[in-house]
Amino acid sequence: MSTAEAIDKESRAAARARKKADKIRDKHANDLPRSMQPSALVKTITIVVLVFALIYFLFPIYWAIIASTKTPSQMTGSNGLWFAVGLSDLPAAIAKNYGTLIGWTRGQFWRWVLNSLIYSGVSALVGTLVAVMAGYATAKFNFRGKNLAIGVIMGCMLMPAALLTIPQYSIFHAMHLTNTMLSIIIPCCVSPFGFFLGRVYAQTSVPNELLEAARIDGASEARIFFTIVLRILAPAMVTIFLFLFVATWNNFLLPLMMVSSDTLKPVTLGLYGMVSLATFTDRGALMMGALLGVLPVIVLFLGLQRYWQAGLAAGAVKG
Amino acid sequence: MTATTKTAKTGVARRAAKPKASDAAKRENRTGWAFMAPFGILFALVFILPIIWAIYSSFFRQVTTGGGAYGGGELVNKFVGLQNFQYVVTSGAFWAGVGRVVLYTLVQVPVMIIAALALAMLIDSYIVKHITAFRLSYFLPYAIPGVVASIIWVYLYNGQISPIVKGLAAIGIKVNFFGDNVVLGSMANITTWTFTGYNMLIFLAALQAIPHDLYEAARIDGANGFQIAMKIKLPNVRAAALLAMLLSIVGTIQLFNEPQVMSISDPSISKSYTPMMMALNTSQGTLTPGGDGPASAVAIVMALIAGVLAVVYTLVERKVNAE
Numbered sequence: 001m002s003t004a005e006a007i008d009k010e011s012r013a014a015a016r017a018r019k020k021a022d023k024i025r026d027k028h029a030n031d032l033p034r035s036m037q038p039s040a041l042v043k044t045i046t047i048v049v050l051v052f053a054l055i056y057f058l059f060p061i062y063w064a065i066i067a068s069t070k071t072p073s074q075m076t077g078s079n080g081l082w083f084a085v086g087l088s089d090l091p092a093a094i095a096k097n098y099g100t101l102i103g104w105t106r107g108q109f110w111r112w113v114l115n116s117l118i119y120s121g122v123s124a125l126v127g128t129l130v131a132v133m134a135g136y137a138t139a140k141f142n143f144r145g146k147n148l149a150i151g152v153i154m155g156c157m158l159m160p161a162a163l164l165t166i167p168q169y170s171i172f173h174a175m176h177l178t179n180t181m182l183s184i185i186i187p188c189c190v191s192p193f194g195f196f197l198g199r200v201y202a203q204t205s206v207p208n209e210l211l212e213a214a215r216i217d218g219a220s221e222a223r224i225f226f227t228i229v230l231r232i233l234a235p236a237m238v239t240i241f242l243f244l245f246v247a248t249w250n251n252f253l254l255p256l257m258m259v260s261s262d263t264l265k266p267v268t269l270g271l272y273g274m275v276s277l278a279t280f281t282d283r284g285a286l287m288m289g290a291l292l293g294v295l296p297v298i299v300l301f302l303g304l305q306r307y308w309q310a311g312l313a314a315g316a317v318k319g
Numbered sequence: 320m321t322a323t324t325k326t327a328k329t330g331v332a333r334r335a336a337k338p339k340a341s342d343a344a345k346r347e348n349r350t351g352w353a354f355m356a357p358f359g360i361l362f363a364l365v366f367i368l369p370i371i372w373a374i375y376s377s378f379f380r381q382v383t384t385g386g387g388a389y390g391g392g393e394l395v396n397k398f399v400g401l402q403n404f405q406y407v408v409t410s411g412a413f414w415a416g417v418g419r420v421v422l423y424t425l426v427q428v429p430v431m432i433i434a435a436l437a438l439a440m441l442i443d444s445y446i447v448k449h450i451t452a453f454r455l456s457y458f459l460p461y462a463i464p465g466v467v468a469s470i471i472w473v474y475l476y477n478g479q480i481s482p483i484v485k486g487l488a489a490i491g492i493k494v495n496f497f498g499d500n501v502v503l504g505s506m507a508n509i510t511t512w513t514f515t516g517y518n519m520l521i522f523l524a525a526l527q528a529i530p531h532d533l534y535e536a537a538r539i540d541g542a543n544g545f546q547i548a549m550k551i552k553l554p555n556v557r558a559a560a561l562l563a564m565l566l567s568i569v570g571t572i573q574l575f576n577e578p579q580v581m582s583i584s585d586p587s588i589s590k591s592y593t594p595m596m597m598a599l600n601t602s603q604g605t606l607t608p609g610g611d612g613p614a615s616a617v618a619i620v621m622a623l624i625a626g627v628l629a630v631v632y633t634l635v636e637r638k639v640n641a642e
Contacts, residue, residue, distance in 0.1 A: 042446065042544070043446055043447070046441050046444070046446045046447055047447055049437075049441060050438075050441060050442075050447060050453050053434075053438055053453075053457060054453060054456050054457070056512070057456055057457050057459065057460055057512065057515075057516065058456055058459070060460075060468075060471050060472060060475060060512065061459065061460075061463075061471075063471070063474075063475060063482065064471050067474070067480075075479075075480045076479050076480055079482075080480065080481065080482030080485065081482050129357075130357040130358040130361060131358060133354045133355070133357060133358060134354065134355050134357070134358035134359065136354055137350075137351045137352075137353075137354035137355040138351075138355070141347050141348075141350055141351030141354070142344070142347055142348070142351065143347065143348040143349075143350075143351030143352050143355070144348055146351065149355065149359070152367075153362065156362075156366050158565065158566075158569055158629055159366075159569070159622065160569055160572045160573040160621070160622060160625050161573070162573035162575060162595055163573060163595070163598065163618040163621060163622050164365070164366065164369045164370070164373075164618075165599075166373070166598055166599065166602045166611070166614050166615065166618060167368075167369035167370070167372045167373040167376070167611075167615060167618070168365065168369045169602070170369075170372060170376070170611055171364075171368055171369055171372055186361065186364065186365065187365045189361055189365075190358070190361045190362050190364075190365040190366065192362075192366075195358060221350045221353075221354075225354070246461070246462065249464060250464040250465055250466075252464065252465060252466045252575075252576050252579075253575055253576070253595075253599070256599075257599070268464045268466045268467065269466075271466065271467065271470065272466050272470075272580065275470055275580070275583055276583050283474060283480065286470065287471070287474075290467045290470060290471065293464075293467065294462060294463050294464065294467060297462045297463075297464075298459070298462050300462075301458070301459070301461075301462045302455070305455065305458070308458070308520060
């Protein structure tokens with residue numbers, strides 16, 4: 001154990017030193033001699049392009065926020081770029097649309113959000129653990145059929161997975177699992193991409209000496225994995241968790257096929273059901289539902305954004 | 320070493336001698352599989368079994384037997400050989416859908432990848448400071464589920480409520496985002512909006528992995544920022560670009576969310592607009608012939624086309640690379 005901690009500490013110190021060196025280097029890269037500074041023209045063009053892209057990516061979200069405060073008649077009649085009522089009347093307008101939203105969803109809206117949280121949370125948790133275990137197994141052990149297993153899983157990474165939804169439905173139907181929470185959670189647990197990330201991380205950041213030392217100390221394989229390896233792989237696990245969470249949250253086809261009860265719908269399917277009603281007119285209230293329904297993912301995004309880049313880096317560099 | 324000396328040894332000695340290594344190997348084999356098993360079982364249930372089932376069921380079709388001219392018979396699965404595949408490859412609707420998806424892939428994927436690469440390069444160029452805000456904003460649409468993004472954009476395409484359509488009309492440009500030749504582009508825009516930032520982050524990660532010594536050396540040799548971008552940065556993100564392209568192609572092959580949502584407000588988007596929509600509607604019996612057999616055949620033929628496209632892309636890329 002002591003060796004484990006020592007190596008852990010050492011690698012952390014090394015990482016810190018590396019980061020510091022990077023920072024210093026970056027600073028130097030920014031302090032270019034005057035002759036190499038970008039010209040004013042280049043700078044202007046760059047800013048214009050970046051700002052234009054910013055408007056493109058943020059405008060629909062901005063518009064949705066504005067629209068979420070409007071009644072159907074204000075939607076068509078008022079200026080689309082600004083609120084239809086004065087700022088002091090805004091809380092009342094929001095409350096009114098919120099009431100409309102709850103009415104249209106027959107009081108199920110927060111149930112849908114909760115369902116989405118359960119589906120995404122459980123799938124991501126289980127999916128991360130099994131992916132990291134499998135990645136560790138293929139990175140650190142020799143077992144019969146290993147190369148075949150890696151080949152098949154990596155092949156499935158390039159498989160159009162949506163096409164599998166239909167046979168998955170048939171199989172889950174035969175197992176009497178359709179229209180249950182498991183029919184969404186089980187397929188969403190399995191991520192070839194998560195396996196790939198887990199394997200890359202285990203290969204690059206779990207030192208063999210550490211495993212040997214722990215074995216000599218008499219630790220069992222399970223204990224080594226759960227107390228040492230998981231701790232080293234924690235950053236990788238956050239990345240895989242995020243990917244699985246968002247993939248499950250955004251999945252639409254799977255719940256569309258698997259689930260029919262109103263109380264089992266995730267928020268994407270619920271909102272889709274709302275728009276596809278022939279009698280539906282309240283677009284403002286729907287926009288409010290859309291915004292409230294993506295809030296949890298956005299919070300995860302902003303809170304854990306540095307892990308995204310770490311995970312994508314592993315994929316980009318290795319791939 | 321002869322067989323007699325080996326058998327002459329005691330049991331304890333035998334275990335201690337040659338088989339020791341294989342004992343360790345056996346243990347490693349067991350441990351490896353133990354860690355592999357949870358993922359393996361789930362993988363078999365979610366990937367392998369459905370693939371096998373799809374292939375098997377594609378040879379069957381549900382038919383009614385015993386009923387008269389007015390039906391009323393019993394539904395049974397009948398082995399029909401390759402009839403389902405024959406139906407798919409001779410179906411005009413299927414190939415029209417494939418054509419749309421291929422056209423979509425040929426236009427949307429390069430536009431998105433080039434835009435993502437350009438944005439990543441600009442952000443990595445240090446020309447502008449405070450890039451975090453830009454990076455985050457570009458990535459934000461990825462957090463919006465495809466269905467929700469499609470709903471928002473469908474409203475932004477709607478002439479009655481969209482400030483974009485109204486604004487363009489005010490300056491004399493009349494656009495109909497649901498027009499026959501435009502609607503596919505309108506869909507492509509939704510996909511591009513959602514995934515450009517995600518691909519940009521992949522490229523940004525690859526760019527930041529390039530050792531900075533290379534830039535310094537190039538600058539000492541007198542290279543400017545543009546030359547560094549073209550001669551050093553671009554070749555170094557090639558692997559990342561290849562992977563991003565491949566994953567994007569696979570993604571667009573299964574195009575479903577955008578057309579499904581747009582079909583609510585645009586009845587001209589048919590039930591077989593894309594192969595994925597056709598597969599779903601076939602399996603649910605809203606298209607005839609319906610049922611699992613024909614639906615599986617649609618999915619299998621589509622998967623094969625996707626595989627061919629991916630292989631062709633890889634070969635072309637390799638050839639271009641070699642030249």
